[in-house]
Amino acid sequence: MLELNEIDISDIQAVSNSGENPQVICSRCKCIEKAKDKGVRITEQMWLSAATSGGWRSASADTATYKMACSTCIVELYEAHIKKL
Ligand SMILES: [Zn+2]
Secondary structure (H helix, E strand, O other), rough: EEEEEEEOOOHHOOOOOOOOOOEEOOOOOOEEOOOOOOOOOOOHHHHHHHHHOOOEEEHHHEEEEEEEEOHHHHHHHHHHHHHOO
């Protein structure tokens, strides 16, 4: 079983300090992608769209559930899933 979903906005809010630009943290490899401050306030909603188009997803696999996973981890989870089929 491998289920991919869009990251929930509340999970981005949970790892972003208010007043700073939002970030996503991979629950699998712990990498962080933070919105770069170019003098424009980036909202959590904007960062969610950016992360989603960058391949970040929430993932439920047989072995674990990840609230946020980066595109690299999603590919690895997918490949592991395919091998089991
Ligand atoms: Zn990752």
